[in-house]
Amino acid sequence: MAPYQFIERPTPFNTKGGSTLPIFAVTPAHIETGTIDPIALDWARKSGYKAESGSLLLIPTAEGHLGGALFGLGTNPSEQPYITGRLARALPAGDWHIETAPLTANRLALGFGLGSYRFDRYKSEKSPAATLMIPRDADGADIKRQLAGVFLARDLINTPTNDMGPDQLEAAFRALAGHYKAEFSVITGDELLKQNFPLVHTVGRASADAPRLLELRWGKKGHRKVTLVGKGVCFDTGGLDIKPAASMLLMKKDMGGAANVMGLALMIMDAKLKVDLRVIVPVVENAISSNAFRPGDIYRSRKGLTVQIDNTDAEGRLILADALAYADEEEPDLLIDMATLTGAARVALGPDLPPFFTDDANLAHELTEASLETDDPIWRLPLYAGYEKDIRAKFADLTNAPAGGMAGSITAALFLKRFVSKTKSWAHFDIYGWAPSERPHSPGGGEAQAIRALFHHIRGSLR
Structure with missing residues (x-):
């Protein structure tokens, strides 16, 4: 099968060689001390250029043509490690190279690449973009691999549900598997009941597009077992506990x-890491019809635990429960699940800092180190046992929506933990998957969160 369109994106890098225009990435100290190209320095001083963070000054030649650019890093470039992402959107179209910059080559190129992302699939007019020559001492293959994973996640999230429903998400997943020659399987519709995925079926049965469970296997048996599980709710109306209109605006995300674990899987497979990789994505649309599940219903999960439905808008943890129980049956060495699960996580940490939960202290430390090393922010929150009582239900083993609204991200994580018992190490990531505003490394919109840090950790754990 040909690679799916989300995998094939134009590179933001110039690989043709030939003539490129210079960029001088500078701090105010470079201007003050005169330690840059004399022509660029003269133009900067005549223009009153201060090299403020993210500022761009185009440099003309003596003949009046475009001759290069100055790019400001501010007084402390380390505070914005991917500031060069602004370059990708600010530079005129053409081929460029970095002449000088007090940044590592990898960080410089990755920042430019991340910032180059555009989601213009639905635009009638597409403007040309600037390209950058990757510095010789940068790891070009790894940078392109990370960008491919991030862009895949962003593209999937940004695509509206009319073009990214359960059928289309399956097509993207199937194409990803085909591109890397991975095994692919899918369980669809009523077959979910026959194969004991009752909660996935329950949540998705009201949609015109059947619920399904997608699975990918890649790698070699005997290598470290790494399993990724991603929440694939293609749109969430809230079900019979319907969301207000304003709360539905971003529910395509x-x-x-699912988008993020697919991006992470791409990185792992492209790098040919020595792992036994398994990716599981339950896919549904939480719709409303005469057969939608109801508040007060009680269902038995794959694991055998019964769940009382106290809010149909807490559907993500239901489909994850079956998927995690399924993943746990093979006793993986590392099980990661990612989900846009709770608004409580955003209230606690905002949109840019996803919390993660694990009771493995060593894993928590290693993930935190990986986050710092990649500037891919995450923050550990506790699986506080004192809140276990809140996930108990009056008429069933568990409730999907504890009363009171306190510690919502923690109680959701505790709910999921009940379905993981054999895995050696498990971590749950409650991501937002969206950048509300433009940042140096992102124009805003669908976002990959934590997957660069996770890739760094998984790769490092194999050495």
Whole structure:
């Protein structure tokens, strides 16, 4: 099968060689001390250029043509490690190279690449973009691999549900598997009941597009077992506990967990890491019809635990429960699940800092180190046992929506933990999957969160 369109994106890098225009990435100290190209320095001083963070000054030649650019890093470039992402959107179209910059080559190129992302699939007019020559001492293959994973996640999230429903998400997943020659399987519709995935079926049965469970296997048996699970709610109306209109505006992103684990899987497979990789994505649309599940219903999960439905808008943890129980049956060495699960996580940490939960202290430390090393922010929150009582139900083993609204991200994580018992190490990521505003490394919109840090950790754990 040909690679799916989300995998094939134009590179933001110039690989043709030939003539490129210079960029001088500078701090105010460079201007003050005169330690840059004399022509660029003269133009900067005549223009009153201060090299403020993210500022751009184009440099003309003596003949009046475009001769290069100055790019400001501010007084402390380390505070914005991917500031060069602004370059990708600010530079005129053409081929460029970095002449000088007090940044590592990898960080410089990755920042430019991340910032180059555009989602213009639905635009009638597409403007040309600047390209950058990757510095010789940068790891070009790894940078392109990370960008491919991030862009895949962003593209999937940004695509509206009319073009990214359960059928289309399956097509993207199937194409990803085919591109890397991975095994692919799918369980669809009523077959979910026959194969004991009752909660996935329950949540998705009201949609015109059947619920399904997608699975990918890649790698070699005997290698470290790494399993990724992603929440694939292609749209969430809230079900019979319907969301207000304003709360539905971004619900195309409720499959952000699936998008992110697919991006992470791409990185792992492209790098040919020595792992036994398994990716599981339950895919549904939480719709409303006469057969929608109801508040007060009680269902038995794959694991055998019964769940009382106290809010149909807490559907993500239901489909994850079956998927995690399924993943746990093979006793993986590392199990990661990612989901756009709770608004409580955003209230606690905002949109840019996803919390993660694990009771493995060593894993928590290693993930935090990986986050710092990659500037891919995450923050550990506790699986506080004192809140276990809140996930108990009056008439069933568990409730999907504890009363009171306190510690919502923690109680959701505790709910999921009940379905993981054999895995050696497990971590749950409650991501937002969206950048509300433009940042140096992102124009805003669908976002990959934590997957660069996770890739760094998984790769490092194999050495």
